[in-house]
Amino acid sequence: MLDGLSDIKYKIGSSSAEEVVASYLERIEKSDINAFTCIAEDATDQAKKIDSLNMEGPLAGVPIAIKDNISTKGLSTTCSSAILDGYVPPYDAHVIERLREAGAVIIGKSNMDEFGMGTSTETSTYGPTLNPWDAERVAGGSSGGSAAAVVAGQVPVSLGSDTGGSVRCPAAFCGAVGLKPTYGAVSRYGLVSYANSLEQIGPLANRVEDVATLMDVISTYDNRDSTCVKHNAGYTDALQDDMEGLKIGVPAEYFGEGIDDNVQKLVWDAVGKFEDMGAEYTKVSMPNTPYALAAYYTIAMSEASSNLARFDGTRYGTRSEGENWHMMASKTRQEKFGAEVKRRILLGTYALSAGYHDRYYLKALKVRTLVKQDFERAFEDVDVLMAPTMPTPAFRIGEKMDDPLSLYLTDVNTVPINLAGVPSISVPCGFSEGLPVGLQVIGNYFDEATILKAANAFEKNTDHHTKLAGAVV
Amino acid sequence: MVYENPDGVMIGLEIHVQLNKLATKLFCGCSTDYHTSEPNTHVCPVCMGLPGCLPVLNKRAVEYAIRIGLALNCEIVEQTQFHRKNYYYPDLPKGFQTTQYDYPIVSDGKVVIEGEDGEHVVRIRRAHMEEDPGRLMHMGSIEKSRGTLIDYNRSGMALIEIVSEPDMRSPREARRFLDKLRNILEYLDVFDSTLEGSMRVDANISIGGGDRTEVKNISSHKGAERALLYEIMRQKNIKRRGEKVVMETRHFDEARGVTISMRTKEEEHDYRYFPEPDLVPMRVGSWVEGILETLPELPDARRSRFISDYGMVDTHAKALTSDIRVADFYEEVASQVDPASAAVWVSDVLKGELNYRDLTIASFTVEDMVKIIELVVSGKITEKGAVEIIRNILDEGGSPMDIVKEKGLLKVEGDVVDQAVEEVLRENPQALEDYFAGKEKSLNFLVGQVMKKTRGRADARSVREMMLEEIDKNYR
Numbered sequence: 001m002l003d004g005l006s007d008i009k010y011k012i013g014s015s016s017a018e019e020v021v022a023s024y025l026e027r028i029e030k031s032d033i034n035a036f037t038c039i040a041e042d043a044t045d046q047a048k049k050i051d052s053l054n055m056e057g058p059l060a061g062v063p064i065a066i067k068d069n070i071s072t073k074g075l076s077t078t079c080s081s082a083i084l085d086g087y088v089p090p091y092d093a094h095v096i097e098r099l100r101e102a103g104a105v106i107i108g109k110s111n112m113d114e115f116g117m118g119t120s121t122e123t124s125t126y127g128p129t130l131n132p133w134d135a136e137r138v139a140g141g142s143s144g145g146s147a148a149a150v151v152a153g154q155v156p157v158s159l160g161s162d163t164g165g166s167v168r169c170p171a172a173f174c175g176a177v178g179l180k181p182t183y184g185a186v187s188r189y190g191l192v193s194y195a196n197s198l199e200q201i202g203p204l205a206n207r208v209e210d211v212a213t214l215m216d217v218i219s220t221y222d223n224r225d226s227t228c229v230k231h232n233a234g235y236t237d238a239l240q241d242d243m244e245g246l247k248i249g250v251p252a253e254y255f256g257e258g259i260d261d262n263v264q265k266l267v268w269d270a271v272g273k274f275e276d277m278g279a280e281y282t283k284v285s286m287p288n289t290p291y292a293l294a295a296y297y298t299i300a301m302s303e304a305s306s307n308l309a310r311f312d313g314t315r316y317g318t319r320s321e322g323e324n325w326h327m328m329a330s331k332t333r334q335e336k337f338g339a340e341v342k343r344r345i346l347l348g349t350y351a352l353s354a355g356y357h358d359r360y361y362l363k364a365l366k367v368r369t370l371v372k373q374d375f376e377r378a379f380e381d382v383d384v385l386m387a388p389t390m391p392t393p394a395f396r397i398g399e400k401m402d403d404p405l406s407l408y409l410t411d412v413n414t415v416p417i418n419l420a421g422v423p424s425i426s427v428p429c430g431f432s433e434g435l436p437v438g439l440q441v442i443g444n445y446f447d448e449a450t451i452l453k454a455a456n457a458f459e460k461n462t463d464h465h466t467k468l469a470g471a472v473v
Numbered sequence: 474m475v476y477e478n479p480d481g482v483m484i485g486l487e488i489h490v491q492l493n494k495l496a497t498k499l500f501c502g503c504s505t506d507y508h509t510s511e512p513n514t515h516v517c518p519v520c521m522g523l524p525g526c527l528p529v530l531n532k533r534a535v536e537y538a539i540r541i542g543l544a545l546n547c548e549i550v551e552q553t554q555f556h557r558k559n560y561y562y563p564d565l566p567k568g569f570q571t572t573q574y575d576y577p578i579v580s581d582g583k584v585v586i587e588g589e590d591g592e593h594v595v596r597i598r599r600a601h602m603e604e605d606p607g608r609l610m611h612m613g614s615i616e617k618s619r620g621t622l623i624d625y626n627r628s629g630m631a632l633i634e635i636v637s638e639p640d641m642r643s644p645r646e647a648r649r650f651l652d653k654l655r656n657i658l659e660y661l662d663v664f665d666s667t668l669e670g671s672m673r674v675d676a677n678i679s680i681g682g683g684d685r686t687e688v689k690n691i692s693s694h695k696g697a698e699r700a701l702l703y704e705i706m707r708q709k710n711i712k713r714r715g716e717k718v719v720m721e722t723r724h725f726d727e728a729r730g731v732t733i734s735m736r737t738k739e740e741e742h743d744y745r746y747f748p749e750p751d752l753v754p755m756r757v758g759s760w761v762e763g764i765l766e767t768l769p770e771l772p773d774a775r776r777s778r779f780i781s782d783y784g785m786v787d788t789h790a791k792a793l794t795s796d797i798r799v800a801d802f803y804e805e806v807a808s809q810v811d812p813a814s815a816a817v818w819v820s821d822v823l824k825g826e827l828n829y830r831d832l833t834i835a836s837f838t839v840e841d842m843v844k845i846i847e848l849v850v851s852g853k854i855t856e857k858g859a860v861e862i863i864r865n866i867l868d869e870g871g872s873p874m875d876i877v878k879e880k881g882l883l884k885v886e887g888d889v890v891d892q893a894v895e896e897v898l899r900e901n902p903q904a905l906e907d908y909f910a911g912k913e914k915s916l917n918f919l920v921g922q923v924m925k926k927t928r929g930r931a932d933a934r935s936v937r938e939m940m941l942e943e944i945d946k947n948y949r
Contacts, residue, residue, distance in 0.1 A: 071525040084524070091518050093525060192524040197750035225527050226753050303750060306559050309568020310522050314623070325563050325621070352559070352745035361747060 001466045002153045004207040008062055017061025021047035021105050024063045028108070028154045030473045033130040033139070035149040037068045038076045039108040046105040058217055060103030065149045065158035068109040069116060070201065071190035072096050075106065079192050080124035081114045083336035084317040093190020094225065095159060095201050095218040102217045107155060110145030114338045115308065116163050116194040118142050119410050120400070121170070123340045128397055132174055132471035133435055137394040140170030146204050147174040152471040157210050159218070161191055163199040164296055165389075165414025168426035171204055172389035172438025175428045175469065177455065178204040179211050182446045183421035184229035186215075187222030193307040195300035196227075198418040206465055208427065208456040212236045215448065231446050238449035241457035244278035246450075249382035253289035254413050260392040262432035267388045270429040270439045270458065274386075277457060284382060286374040288367065289416055295367035296415035297408060298351050302361050305348030308341065343404065368419045375420040379444040384454055387413055389426040389438035413440065423448045427455040428464040436464070476589035478642040481681040482705060485639035486647060486697075488654060489673040491605060492537050492631040494663050499604045499631035500528030500571065508668055512610070512624035520629030522566030527751045530555075534631040535578065535757060537663040538602050539764050541633055542579025544657050544771055545597045550576050551758040555602075555749040560742050563623055564606040572603035574746045578633075578757075584657070585773070586649045589642060595650050596638040605630035627670075639677060639685075644701035647676065651694040652795070656772050659797045667833075676701055680708045684720040688732050691725050700725040704732055775800055783812040792820040798834045799824065805839045810846045818846050818859075826863055841866060844873040855932050858882035885930045893926040894939050898948065905948060916940065 003011070012020050021043055028036060040046070043063070050061045066072060069079040071089040073096070078084040092100070099106065113123040121144025122128040129144040131137040132152040139148040143160025147170030150158050160167040162180035171178025179202045186201045193199070203214035212235040221230045250271060255264055271281050313319030313332030320335045322328030337345070351360035378385060391410055400407040417424045422445055429439035439458070443451035459465055495505055501519035519526045535553060542549050556574035582597035607628040611618035635654065641647045655672060658664045664671055674697050679685035688704055691697045708718050722741075723732040770778070772794050779790040779800075793803045793816065807815040823837060830836075845862055848854045854862070854877060865876045877883060897919055898905060908915040916937070923936045 069525075071523075077524070079524075087524070089518075089523065089525070091523070188525075189527050190525040193751075195750075224529060226529055226751060302747060306557050306569050306745070306747070309559060309561065310524070310566060312561065312563075312568060314563055315521065315566065316523070326561070329561060329563075349745065352747055354743045354745075357745070357747075 002206050002468070002472070003156060004205075005059075005062060005156055005210045005213055008156055009060070012061040017047040017050040017105065018044060020061060021063050021107065024107060024155060027152070027473055028149075031152055031154060031471065033132060033135070033148050033152055033471050034127055035110055035129050035139075035145040035152065035154060036065065036108045037078060037080055037111050037124075037126050037145070040075050040106050043105055043107045050103055050105065055103045057101065057103030058213055059099065062104050062157065063107040063155050064099060064104045065108055065110040065146055065155040066096065066106055067143050067146050067158070067160045068112050069161060069192040069194070070095065070159060071192070072106060072109065076109060077192070078109075078125075079115045080112045080126055081337065081341065082125045082318065083311045083313075083332065085336075087317045089190075091190065094187035094222040096190065098218050098220060104217075110143070110149055110158060110160075112145055113142035113166075114341050115192070115304070116142040116161060116166055116199070117304070117340050117344050119165070119169055119407050120395070120397075121145065122397065122401055123338050125338060130397070130471070131394045131435075132469035134394070134470070136396055137435065138173065138397050140173030140390070140394060142166040142170075143178075143204065144170045147171050147176045147178065148471070150174070150176045150204050150206055151469050153473070157203060157205045157214055159201055159214070160204050161199055161201050162418065163195050164300060164418050165411050167202040167204060168389045168414050168424060168438065168440060169411070171426040172440075173394035173436065175436030175464070175467075176204050176206060177208050177211050177425065177427050177459075177465075178202060179215065179425045179448070179452070180417060180423060181215065181219060181448060182423045183418075184227050185231060185423070185446060185448065186219045187225040187228045189222055189224040193303070195303040196307065197303060198296070198300060208425075208452060208459050209236065209239055211425070212239055212452050212456075215452075229446070235448055235452055238453050239456045240453060241460045242278075243274055243454065243457050246274065246279035246384065246454060247382040248274055248279050248281035249284035249378050249385045250281055251284050251286045251289065251378070251385055251387055253286050254387035258391050258409065258412070259388055260432070263388045263390070263392060263437050266430040266432065266437045267386065267439055271386055273458065273461060274454070277461060281386075282382065284378045284385070286378060286416070288370040288374050291367045292371050292416040292419055293408065293412055295364040295371065296411070296419055297347075298360050298364035299368065299419075301344045301348030302351045302364075303348070305345045305352065308337075308345055311337075340404065371416050372420045374416075375422055383444075383450055385442040387440045387442070389413060389440040393432045393435035393437055417442055421445065423451060425451045425455045427458055429458070429462070430464055431467075474590050476642060478589075480705060480709065482642050483639040483679050483685070484641035484644070484647045484701060485677040486637045486641070486650065487675040487677070488635045488651070490633050490635065490658060490664055491668070491671045492534055492633060492663055493665050493668050493671055495531065495534055495537065495631055497531060498629040499531050499534050499602070500629055503629065505630060507626035510626060512622070512626060515626040516628065520566070521625055522568075522628075528571060528749075530752055530755060531631060532755070534602065535755060536760065536764060537631070537661075538578045538600065538633050539757065539760060540661050540663060540768060541635075541658065542582065542600060543761070543765055543768055544661055545579070545582035545584055545600065545635070547579035547582030547597060547600065549579050549757065549761050552754040552756045553578060553752075554754055555752045556746045557749050559745045562606065563621065564609050564628070566607065566625060566628055570603060570606065571749055571752070573601035577601035584650065584653055586646065586653050588646055588649075593640075593646065595640040595646075598636045598638050600633050600635040603632050603634060604628070605632050639679070644698040644705070647701055648694050648698040651697055653772070655694070656795055656797065660769055660771050660775075662769065676704075678704050678708070679718070680705060681712065683708070683712070683718045686718065686720065686732075687722045688725050689722060689735065690727075692727065696725065696727055699730055700732060703730060707732065772797075779816075783807060783816060785813065785816040789816045789820045792824060796834070802834050802837075802839060802842075806842045806846070809843045811850060814846055814850060815842075818842065822860060823863060826867055830867055832867065836867060837863075841873055848873065848877070853884055854882050855884050855930065857929060857933070858884070881928065882930060884932060885927050890923070890927060890931050890936060890939065893923045893931070894936065894943050897922040897926065898940070898943060905944070908944075
């Protein structure tokens with residue numbers, strides 16, 4: 001069983017942050033799962049500084065991996081895209097400021113799908129991250145590096161971002177715990193935007209309590225993000241394992257066509273486990289779920305087409321040569337963006353164009369409202385919703401790359417959560433043919449406490465998290 | 474009299490006003506005080522559009538916009554809403570401009586101007602907030618420059634774009650509208666018109682109900698009038714040839730005074746507007762009452778007050794209030810000397826001398842004006858001497874008293890003048906004879922001779938009276 005935060009803090013106490021960080025750096029060095037896009041050259045110095053100042057703080061000396069789309073001052077931030085090759089942000093994202101204050105050691109940037117556009121980390125310009133349980137399979141995405149690094153024991157905790165499932169999907173595929181917070185709970189300041197109205201930064205770890213600790217650190221109010229909402233944190237304090245009287249809703253629509261039988265069974269087993277712990281469940285209906293996927297992709301691509309307009313080779317990153325500015329910008333985007341990114345920019349541009357705007361973008365916004373209402377109705381009767389995170393366990397690398405639509409379909413159970421903006425956590429609930437399966441626990445707005453509590457109770461009463469992946473060295 | 478508008482001219486204006494009196498930019502904390510700074514020194518990750526940066530709306534900018542809306546008699550929107558206007562240009566660091574679309578901050582207002590046939594109402598369609606892009610710079614001319622440099626100091630400055638209805642019927646009305654608007658904005662203390670690029674105008678114009686053209690790149694009010702005059706002539710020529718004016722965007726070449734086609738309607742951008750997800754609506758409906766209470770006195774109100782408080786004529790009141798700096802100057806002067814005299818001296822004399830030299834009121838001090846008026850009112854100098862002092866200060870500097878001493882401008886009276894009158898009459902018998910013969914002009918000549926003898930320090934009007942008295946007494 002891999003060390004959790006409490007184990008690491010104990011080790012730092014009895015040796016030093018420098019030694020602990022060194023041991024993690026060594027594991028990263030030995031690994032070949034391609035979880036990182038770069039390693040911070042100053043990781044050891046950061047650890048030494050913690051030691052010499054005898055710094056306290058909830059994460060003092062704890063190494064952490066940061067998804068490569070979160071701005072880190074002085075440390076390359078490429079979003080796993082060739083267009084940002086060489087870009088080093090001059091500022092820290094809000095969450096990075098908070099992590100540094102808490103004493104965390106930023107050990108490196110983790111691999112991802114280019115600009116977060118993918119479900120497998122295969123669209124990364126650095127190549128795919130390998131699943132720690134099976135090197136022939138994907139780690140999930142887009143925060144594949146963040147999940148794989150945690151499960152392979154290369155860091156105890158990491159940050160990802162979740163636009164349509166990008167934290168929960170790799171958490172499920174790799175067997176990690178991953179939280180997508182309520183929209184507005186964590187400041188997005190410094191997170192390179194893919195689809196602003198959908199995404200949140202979220203923590204990943206091997207234990208629920210470590211995810212809660214990270215949330216306590218990163219989810220403070222920040223006035224630089226206008227969509228950030230003041231709310232109560234105190235997530236770690238909420239972690240009791242008393243499930244007596246918890247009302248679980250199980251949405252039938254999340255167990256539909258395409259959801260693997262083994263996955264369905266493991267999730268129902270998990271619901272049964274909760275019943276054993278004193279919770280009760282009812283079946284609920286969320287009738288607008290079938291439309292969520294189309295609405296999600298329309299909105300995400302529309303926003304992306306605008307968000308990615310700034311990457312024109314003028315100010316930062318790399319550029320291609322052209323005889324004038326327009327040619328330079330055009331060739332830069334043509335040559336440096338990957339195929340999936342270009343596909344989404346094109347589709348998004350189309351959806352926002354005059355004559356199509358109402359038919360696609362506006363309609364998607366209406367569907368979004370309906371999906372939101374599904375959740376609001378459900379939470380009138382239940383405390384949490386439970387469903388499979390992903391329809392299947394991790395698929396093979398390359399399996400879906402030629403068929404983007406089949407890849408988009410794997411997001412069917414994660415995107416409605418982003419459309420609604422509610423929080424959701426994925427926790428390991430068993431294995432199917434040696435591959436981890438994730439249980440998704442969805443909560444009401446700003447009620448992270450309840451889903452963390454449920455996930456924690458489940459973890460305490462199961463042993464899935466104690467199993468070691470093959471990639472652990 | 475009703476203005477016939479023989480060519481059926483319809484002019485609508487879109488005016489970009491930089492809210493340069495704000496301390497910070499529209500979406501970040503960068504200082505707006507960049508006009509004398511090195512390029513790219515007033516920038517941050519937000520206004521440079523670095524990846525991951527988010528805008529935060531400047532609340533004061535919204536207040537300014539509402540203030541403008543109220544001064545233009547507009548409706549104020551209940552809550553703010555921003556959109557993205559997507560297009561590529563190197564001065565636009567995010568690849569889109571954050572602006573307002575279907576919910577402008579204010580709409581449906583009006584401004585009353587002095588039209589071709591008296592008071593004329595120009596309706597305001599809307600005014601919306603948006604960010605200024607950066608500025609492209611070239612070494613020398615665009616053609617000869619080795620490359621283009623970008624200065625992002627201006628990037629993210631708060632702009633308000635005011636859009637009028639096509640209610641102006643002549644280039645002169647357009648210019649008067651612009652002057653009036655600038656005046657109102659300066660009274661509101663939201664903008665300083667003296668800073669470069671603070672007010673930029675696009676003009677839409679059509680004649681005889683035909684298609685309109687849009688003229689861009691107009692940088693002054695005079696330029697707007699010239700561009701529109703040219704455009705009317707051009708459109709009339711097209712119609713005379715039996716052709717149709719095409720809807721297009723044209724560029725005003727200020728140096729040559731002509732407009733040049735930029736792009737036709739088919740080449741227009743599709744800006745793919747959609748709501749800015751990074752800005753949440755700000756409820757502002759409840760602010761209106763408070764802002765209304767603190768709204769300063771506006772030009773029209775001040776003009777009426779000048780007439781009632783200082784007993785001046787309307788032409789003076791209008792001249793004094795058409796620029797807030799002049800109005801403030803006047804009121805300071807009027808608080809220390811006779812307001813009626815002050816009105817004449819500031820609006821008729823000082824403004825005339827300033828205009829002649831292309832100077833602003835900033836070139837003259839209240840103290841000097843007060844001193845000069847005091848000297849005239851107390852009879853120490855003549856009106857002519859006073860004008861000379863004003864000219865001297867503007868051309869060479871100096872203080873009124875120094876100039877009086879230096880030029881010997883103290884008025885002479887009594888014996889000296891009496892003596893000069895006697896001498897002149899004695900020395901010019903022919904002129905006197907001519908006067909008796911009915912040549913009124915001879916008297917002017919004689920007065921002139923006295924002025925010459927006293928080196929202009931005598932009061933011409935009293936010299937004339939003294940002269941007539943002396944003639945009656947000793948020469949009849």
